[in-house]
Amino acid sequence: MSRTESAEPNHAQSTTPSTPRGSFLSRLFSHQESGLVIVIILMMCVLTIYGHFNQSIGKRNLEIPNDARIELLDAQNNAHEVGTIAKRNIAQYRVTHGDDVRDYPASTIDRFDATTNTLYAIDKQNRFLKKSNISLVLKDASFFAIMAVGMTGVIILAGIDLSVGSIYAFSAIVGAMALSALPEGAGWYISLPVGMLTCMTVGTLCGLANGSMSVGLGVHPFVITLGMMAVLRGLTIVIPQQIFNTQSIGGFPDSIMTGTIKAELFGVHPVPVFVMIFVAIVGWFVLSRTVFGRRIYAIGGNETAAQYAGIPVGKVKILVYTITGTLCGLSAFLYLGYFGAGETNAGNAYELQVIAATVIGGASLMGGRGTAIGAVLGAIIIQLINNAMVIFEIDQSYNQIVMGAAIIIAVVIDQTKQRVQARRG
């Protein structure tokens, strides 16, 4: 980041009248990512406003000390015992603990449980803008946003990888077999490297197979990865069936779940989100700042020119598919740690979600265009749409219709923007 900023004044000097640069604002808006951020902010505003007027109603334990005395008072401030007064006649609840006396109006109280001496308050919250919901959206997005970063590289190459969902499931199953073999009480310093290495190695090998087959055999990656999608999904189903006669492998050490991946922080489980942010930053850095990254763009822009410029086109392609596989493995590892079991139907239809995230994030299937940050923002937009369906209480079956329409609209807007910019250029 600091590099571009330090280069900026220098750049302003060399800019000539023939190449007018817009104001700061228009430059900000011309960025692919800023458009996505604006969309996300707008969606969050709408959902927050809706969520404010349609609050979710829950109950909250008021955490009353066990030795406190709770009295039920009627409108005339007479105390009653539980069972001697109808709930509608209670005006307030009085809690006495030593010298501390507190009154709670009946309208704020959901229920009093006499057997455990617990008082539950009615808890009204913004349906959208609450910690649990936001972390849910981000957590759900993180699993396929990580894969979308790899997919961005593939799509910039003008390639495609349909096997990401299957690689994810296969890595998860193999990783689950390794983790379930560990003793119950194994520490994180054993379970973390075992799970991570197993999942990521399996993913890497699958990606390597995709890349080297499509480059080596000269077959379009659509075909190779379509085949791999089916083969890996089949293996994912067959292996646990043959060995364990089950469709779900669990029983991992706790250290891999609540100990690390599902560690709690401020009441939420943010580890997958942290990993997503980390992968996005590394992806951005590799694509925009390293020679390898720029070579990916060059190949996607004009493969022949790249060849004539001495770029090892085949090697770069294989590496990009391999990295995508690795990221699928990483994502599968997070899934295992978070949910505590590997299932054979994990990541079903993830390839479509991942491709959609990449495309909404501004990547062009024609190649040469796309960013890692855009892909992650695209994944978040997809999850926000999913979340909106829940908050608006629309039947889940409408999800696919809305999602499909959103993808088409996003791409049409992006194309129009491109065309307008080209005309101005």
Add this chain to the structure above:
Amino acid sequence: MSSDVQQAQPVLIADNISKAFGITQALSNVSVSFLPGEVHALMGENGAGKSTLGKVIAGLHKQDTGTVTLEGRELIPGSLDDAFAAGVRIVHQELAQCPNLSVAENLCLHDIPKKGFTVDFDEMRRRAENLVHQLDPSIDVARPLGELSPGRRQICQIAASLDKDEHGNNAAKVIVFDEPTSSLSLTEASTLMDITRDLAARGLTIIYVSHRMSEIFTCCDRVSVLRDGKFVATNIVKEIDEPTLVEQMIGRRVSTPGAKHESNPEEKAIEALVGDANSEEPEYDKDPILVVRDLNSPGKLHSIALDLYPGEILGVGGLVGAGRSELFDAIFGIDSRASGSILVEGVEIAGKGTKAAIDAGVGLGYVPEDRRNQGLFFNLGIDENILAPIMPDICGGFGMRRLEDELRRVQARVDKFRIKTATLRDTKPSELSGGNQQKLLIARWMSDRTKVLLLDEPTRGIDVGTKTEIYKLINEAADLGLAILLVSSEMPELLALSDRILVMGEGVIKGELKGAEMTQTNILTLATDESNTPTKTAAPA
């Protein structure tokens, strides 16, 4: 300049170069030497081999025989890397750049500067600016290349060719410019020629492949002329005039029409068949069948107007890139951006697409230039290849094919055109010879319902015998009243077949030639004449 260059030692010698593509001999025993600091033009008609020679020198093509020697060292044939390392560069359109990357990245693509793991953007910008700003200081190297105008893109490509290798060695010594101005506006072209002169003044040798006469006289020191793949002469530009150069390009064939068929058997064949087709002024007692008025297509065609009469063969002459195939595309409704008026027997077909053009009532047919990519279906049989345009009209109910009826029609067409094929249904076009493939394509469009036929290079790449047959078929069809628009880059063919000739250049019709005016010299003079060229508006950079 010219007297200086005569005394210098040649920097690059192409010696005895021969190169064949399939059966076509593109170059035979061509030897040319190039001096340091000169702009040396390679000139010739289409297909004379000038471009091929440029590519052999740059290592893009591998010559069959002969050597390219740079400063006494023989270059590895067909090795772009070796030529690059030695200091020979080529600027040409097919090696386009990556439009999605910045100018700086394009310029440094072969050797991106690094700082540890990351790209050194400052160094890249500095290097790119050093290269580009020698030629055009107003180019912002941070912009995506695709946003630049074609002229500036060309300048960037030239700048890239000036680059040294990673050790700062092997600076460019010889640069081949392959048709550098073909996609540029006039102002851009003149900027480019200034740059060319500037580079030569710094001691670089520029090999300038072009067919634009005015450019040769503006910016070149010497010009070597090729004809039919053979070396004709190297001239000092100051000591030669345009007619002499044209004569060298066309060779012995430039002379009076009566004497033009002295020794070439191919021309004799045409002459024998055609007779004196063009000796008398054709008379038009009928109304024109095809009337084109004010036909425009952005960047391709400007205000085209023409009339075509039944039974007439109207030739369209010009050089590659003159807009002849583009004209056909526009008339046939393939070019959706074309606008204007196209009347076939009073029926307007402009803007209605290809379906309107081949409609039974209209009856246009189009034999495109590239039979492999634009013409035949190589996965289908002979029958479907012939019947493709009329299939919807001859089928039965529910679109069911009537195979018997189809076979009868195909058989008739195959017999008439004498297409040599094993079967009618199972044989694929790839099993036919080139000449039979071409006859197959022509047979598709020469049906009873075709009234106007557009023929684009109908005899490209086929043998003399089949050519003769095709000439005969074309003439017979015209005698029966078919109106034909003919594009041909083979001058004798165009002259012998056409009743009138329109000459095109840069998307406009530059003139019409009739009767005795129809000579190669006149066609070439009109085609290279730039006085009536519309000024293209340069795209805003």
